[in-house]
Amino acid sequence: MSHLFLIGFMGAGKSTVGRRVADALGMPFIDLDEQIERSTGRSVADIFAADGEQSFRAAESAALASLEDVEPAVIACGGGVVEDDANRRVLKELGRVIHLRVEADEALARIGDTSGRPLLAHGDAVAMASTLLAARETLYRTAADAVVDTSGASASEVAEEVVAIARSFGEAGG
Numbered sequence: 001m002s003h004l005f006l007i008g009f010m011g012a013g014k015s016t017v018g019r020r021v022a023d024a025l026g027m028p029f030i031d032l033d034e035q036i037e038r039s040t041g042r043s044v045a046d047i048f049a050a051d052g053e054q055s056f057r058a059a060e061s062a063a064l065a066s067l068e069d070v071e072p073a074v075i076a077c078g079g080g081v082v083e084d085d086a087n088r089r090v091l092k093e094l095g096r097v098i099h100l101r102v103e104a105d106e107a108l109a110r111i112g113d114t115s116g117r118p119l120l121a122h123g124d125a126v127a128m129a130s131t132l133l134a135a136r137e138t139l140y141r142t143a144a145d146a147v148v149d150t151s152g153a154s155a156s157e158v159a160e161e162v163v164a165i166a167r168s169f170g171e172a173g174g
């Protein structure tokens with residue numbers, strides 16, 4: 001099996017669910033934001049603040065492309081990874097993609113303190129989240145091979161569903 005990518009909005013549960021899914025499938029887990037933080041030695045918030053979003057996006061694309069040389073893993077992507085056309089092609093080339101769907105209000109409730117999420121940290125977080133989510137909805141849909149609705153579901157329920165889908169990908173030769 002190739003990589004299993006989890007995409008979706010901030011607060012969708014990609015990292016929490018991804019760890020559980022990786023355990024269940026006996027695969028390594030990679031959090032793309034954490035990988036960027038390790039390789040740059042700075043937090044995502046610091047990169048946004050000091051160098052701007054473009055600089056973060058370049059690091060994100062480089063981190064994603066580098067996964068070509070890594071053994072198959074469950075990978076939690078940052079919520080904005082789908083905005084770049086080339087990133088969406090890389091996702092398709094390197095594995096299967098599952099979209100964890102979440103509504104803006106539930107996403108914000110799960111995130112709680114938005115200070116680590118630069119795109120939601122300034123101004124009206126509800127308005128920002130709704131606008132950004134609406135703008136990305138189609139991108140998440142077109143990038144994904146499958147969608148799991150996380151509304152009202154626990155991380156373990158979502159993980160179970162993702163594992164079942166991943167196994168069906170495996171059976172289909174993915």
Ligand code: S3P
Pocket residue numbers: 008009010011014033044077078079080081116117118119
């Ligand atoms: C972002 C989501 C964040 C992080 C960065 C930008 C986005 O990751 O990559 O703050 O554009 O939606 P999470 O989705 O893991 O919070």
